[in-house]
Amino acid sequence: MFSIIEERASDHETVVKLARLSLGNRFTDSPAARMRAGTTPVPGLSMIVLENDKLVGTIRYWPILIGAGTKAIQLGPVAIEPDHRGRGFSRILIRYSLERAQALGHRIAVLIGNPALYGRYGFEPALPRDIVLPETEDRDRLQVMALAPGALDGLSGAIRPDTIPSLTSNRLTA
Ligand SMILES: CC(C)(COP(=O)(O)OP(=O)(O)OC[C@H]1O[C@@H](n2cnc3c(N)ncnc32)[C@H](O)[C@@H]1OP(=O)(O)O)[C@@H](O)C(=O)NCCC(=O)NCCS
Helix, strand or coil, X not given: CEEEEECCHHHHHHHHXXXXXXXXXXXXXXXXXXXXXXXXXXXCCCEEEEEXXXXXXXXXXXXXXXXXXXXXXXXXXXXXXXXXXXXXXXHHHHHHHHHHHHHCCCCEEEEECCHHHHHHHCCEECHHHCEECCCCCCHHHEEEEECCCCCCCCCCEEEEECCCCCCCCCHHHC
């Protein structure tokens, strides 16, 4: 029996351990990691999978800006305990959290990952839209998804971490 719930403060250490174990060096040394630097997870979107009270999966999102300052959220990492992979947990986490992001009013999701694997969720390559990483590594792995109709229309530019707390998000009260 498993459940998906919002990450609690007491889960933080286990979540970081699982992500670090799953991603290796890329947890701290990658374009995605650098996009997370200096920011805190987007409230309400850090979800975990519990099976028999054991944390076996995690997903988090991070605030970023695109181009002149359009707000977006960066998905990742998503990580599942090695013994629990291949059971659909990441698929459930991704779909559920994206629906939740939409319900919370987020308009654009971004991720850096294998393009062949994320199209099914609605992501598309960012490069043809001239939405780019500031560095060349992983440039062709950057993907975007509109969570609201037209949210990507006419949008272009580099992505960067959104390190300034916004009064329009509820991050200040998290
Ligand atoms: C990638 C990962 C999250 C997939 O989790 P999972 O629960 O085993 O995946 P699921 O069982 O939900 O499978 C979902 C689909 O994703 C596919 N998949 C395999 N590797 C994947 C990957 N690296 N990224 C995304 N999807 C992947 C599966 O083949 C499956 O496809 P299918 O539905 O056509 O069979 C898990 O293997 C993991 O934690 N890996 C290490 C961390 C990592 O690489 N995270 C992704 C980058 S942040």
